[in-house]
Each structure stands twice: as C-alpha cells, then as structure tokens.
C-alpha cells in the first residue's frame with residue numbers, strides 16, 4: 001500500500017524511515033519460519049516487520065488478493081498481517097460457507113475501528129456494532145420497524161415519485177439532445193430516496209448535507225496507519241486526519257440534531273398512531289418511527305439519542321451508495337451488451353405497461369436475472385465489511401486465533417471458475433436460468449449482500465429501488481454512448497466500488513406504446 005509507506009515516511013521523518021528500510025532489508029534476507037512452528041496456520045505470503053503484508057495489499061485489494069493467494073498456495077484461506085493485526089482472507093465459496101455458516105456465530109463480531117467509532121457515536125449503529133446485545137436489539141428493531149415489508153410497501157409512492165423525477169430529468173436532457181452523466185445522477189437519486197424515507201424531507205438546494213455525507217463515506221475507508229501499527233498512531237494526529245474526523249463527526253451530529261428537532265415537532269402534531277398511518281399507506285419517516293418507539297415503547301427501543309442518530313446514519317451509509325452503484329453497473333453492462341439491453345427492453349415494454357409499479361415487477365423475470373448477474377460481477381461492496389473472530393477456531397483444518405480480522409472477497413468468489421464455469425468474466429444473465437443460486441445469503445457462490453447473522457437487512461429495500469428504477473430507465477429510453485467513447489469497466493476505491501470513469505450516455509425518448 002503505497003499510501004501507507006508515504007504516510008510513514010512523511011510523518012515519522014528520516015530516522016523512522018531508516019529503521020523501516022533497514023528492517024525491510026533484514027527481513028527480505030530472512031526466509032519464512034520453518035513450517036513446523038506454525039504448521040496449522042493458513043498459508044501466508046512472506047511479511048515485513050512493522051508493515052506485515054500491508055505493502056502487498058495494493059489499491060484494489062479484491063483484485064490483489066486472488067493473485068496473492070495463488071502465489072502462496074492459499075486458494076481458500078490466506079493469512080495476512082496488516083501491521084501487527086492478523087487478517088484472514090476468504091477467497092472461495094467453500095471457505096465462505098465455513099466462515100459464515102459453520103462458524104457464523106463466533107465470526108459475527110466486527111473489529112473496532114477508531115474512525116468508525118468516532119463517526120458512529122461509539123459504534124451505537126448496526127453495521128459497525130460489536131457482536132452482542134446492543135447489535136442484536138438494534139438489528140431486530142431495524143428488521144421489524146425500519147426495513148420490514150410493510151415499511152417498504154408504505155414507502156412505495158415516495159419511491160415512485162422520486163423515480164418519476166429522475167425520468168423527467170433524463171427526458172429533459174434527451175429533448176435537448178444532451179448526454180447525461182448517470183454516475184452523477186444515480187447517487188443523487190438514491191440519496192434523495194433515502195433522505196425522504198429516513199428524515200421525511202430532501203435537501204435539494206443544500207449541498208452541505210451531500211458533501212458531508214460524501215466526506216463521511218471517504219473517511220470510513222480512509223486508512224489510518226495507527227489502526228494497524230499502534231506505534232504509529234501519532235501519524236494520524238500529525239497529518240490532521242484525526243482532527244478532520246472530529247470536525248466531520250461534529251458537523252454531521254449538528255445536522256442530525258436538527259433532523260431530530262424537526263421529527264419531534266412532527267410527533268407533537270401527530271394525531272394518528274404511526275401504525276395506522278402506515279396501514280393507510282403513508283410513509284412515516286424512519287426517524288419518527290424510532291423517536292416514537294423510544295418515547296412510547298421503550299421495551300421495544302433500547303436506543304438513546306445517540307443510538308437513534310447512529311442507526312439513521314446507517315441507513316445512509318448502507319443504503320445510498322450501494323444502491324446507486326448497483327444501478328450504475330447494471331446500466332454499464334447493458335450498454336456494453338446491446339443484445340441483453342434489447343432483450344430486457346422488449347420484456348419491460350411488453351410486460352410492464354404504461355405505469356411501471358412494483359406490482360408488475362414479478363412479470364419481469366429477465367430484469368431480475370440482469371440485476372443478479374450484475375451483483376455477481378460487480379458486488380457494490382467487493383470485500384464484505386470486516387468481521388472479527390471471537391474465539392480460537394479450526395477453520396478448514398487451519399488454526400485461526402481469536403481477534404483475527406476476516407475479509408471475505410465477494411468479488412473474487414463471484415468470478416471463481418470453480419463455481420462459474422469457463423467464462424466467469426462474461427456478462428451472461430441467462431446463466432441463472434440453469435442454476436437456482438440466489439443472492440439472499442444461502443448460496444455462498446453469490447454473496448453481494450453478505451451471509452449469516454450479519455447479512456444485509458436492506459436487501460428488499462434496496463432491490464425495491466433498483467428494480468423499478470431500472471425498468472423505467474430501459475423502458476422510457478434507448479441509450480447510446482457519446483460518439484467514439486469506449487466503455488471502461490474499471491472500478492474505483494471507496495466505500496462501494498463505483499465506476500472509475502463516469503458513465504456518460506445519450507438517451508433517446510421512446511414513445512409510450514398504446515396498451
């Protein structure tokens with residue numbers, strides 16, 4: 001990891017650099033320890049003192065890991081060291097099943113990260129919560145009250161309204177013969193959807209909110225060298241990283257405080273019970289649901305004020321970029337494969353009718369295959385969020401010690417020829433006609449939403465947005481690339497693996513066919 005070296009060199013000055021370089025030289029002269037000493041540990045590539053294997057991780061770890069694993073003869077499980085921290089890399093569906101099914105309970109913890117802890121109120125959220133009572137209760141709350149089928153149904157008008165706005169924006173560009181930047185439009189769209197669902201309003205003209213959110217996403221994945229090399233924890237103070245995290249956490253907290261005040265004002269005025277409103281099809285903002293539960297049913301809601309803000313933040317972190325990234329890659333693959341685009345357009349134009357609503361979605365079988373195939377090749381979160389082993393375990397015959405961080409390569413697993421045949425890199429939605437493999441967490445060959453206890457609770461919520469949005473985009477428009485443009489398919493580094501090069505496309509309006 002070049003960044004790590006740069007950080008180390010810049011911040012610790014010449015003396016520290018000298019120590020590291022000499023250590024590197026000494027260690028490169030050493031051979032690995034005799035196998036007898038740690039016979040049952042998973043295979044590891046040679047590591048450097050202090051850095052461990054950090055220098056081998058590269059910019060795209062999900063791409064680097066399979067090659068590294070192959071080089072050190074570790075097809076299923078590979079043991080790395082990030083600084084002093086042991087990290088188990090899970091590279092195949094067989095190994096993923098072992099970790100997330102056989103050993104799911106003891107591998108359901110998340111490692112504590114200083115940055116996430118500061119941004120998420122001491123990890124009072126769900127995504128980053130340590131395994132235990134708080135996580136269990138928060139997840140239950142989330143599944144029952146925030147992301148339930150009933151909740152998803154009640155938010156339908158709101159989702160469809162936002163999709164209508166997205167289509168209108170594209171239509172305006174199409175009428176002017178202009179290209180649209182789907183990589184910019186789609187995140188704004190999913191952000192607006194989550195804003196309305198979670199907070200009950202949008203922040204249209206206010207870019208402060210969006211900028212803050214983008215900064216939070218960036219900080220989440222930013223590498224703070226001290227997290228893995230405790231001796232260098234002062235580096236993030238010196239570079240101003242810690243101060244930046246504090247500043248962003250404070251500003252977002254102020255923002256959420258305002259949202260809480262607005263929600264409390266709504267609750268004061270509310271005459272109906274939330275449940276009744278939802279039954280009548282009204283989308284009650286998630287923040288209102290949580291505050292009302294906290295006030296009226298504390299036995300159901302254990303969260304304090306910070307806990308509520310942390311869970312709301314999870315809805316943004318978990319639901320915004322993941323959903324837009326999936327849409328962005330689906331459109332990219334469709335533009336790259338005109339045959340698939342045509343087949344999908346024919347299905348949607350034939351089956352969905354003039355108004356594409358969620359009730360018609362069950363007829364769109366090919367659309368579901370297209371989305372599934374996209375999650376296989378482009379899982380929005382290519383390396384699943386880290387887990388941490390809670391006790392010593394024997395996994396696939398290897399001894400792995402408590403405290404080891406676990407990184408599962410969903411991207412690598414989705415492209416493994418052992419599971420996906422001779423052409424795993426090919427975008428071929430029809431491959432799912434021959435297999436029952438699904439992405440809901442039971443089949444370990446396809447785990448874009450994770451699996452086991454920590455599996456994403458927002459699958460249906462996310463798909464409700466992706467499926468209808470995609471159906472509208474391909475029904476209402478024909479799409480082509482701006483003249484002479486070649487479609488790059490590389491991803492960039494971030495909380496999700498979005499396209500590196502923005503997806504620009506020229507829409508042409510397709511007249512609605514008579515029903």
Ligand code: HEM
Nearest residue numbers: 126127318319322323381448449450451454455456458462
């Ligand atoms: C295409 C859309 C989405 C993708 C690809 C996705 C992916 C993921 C993944 C890979 C995980 C980690 C699973 C694991 O550790 O095994 C996760 C967890 C989570 N997701 Fe999603 N997600 C999506 C949509 C959503 C939405 C819409 C929400 C909520 C609004 C959401 C909320 C969460 C939460 C709260 C967790 C933490 C679960 C836990 O740690 O117990 N996700 N998601």
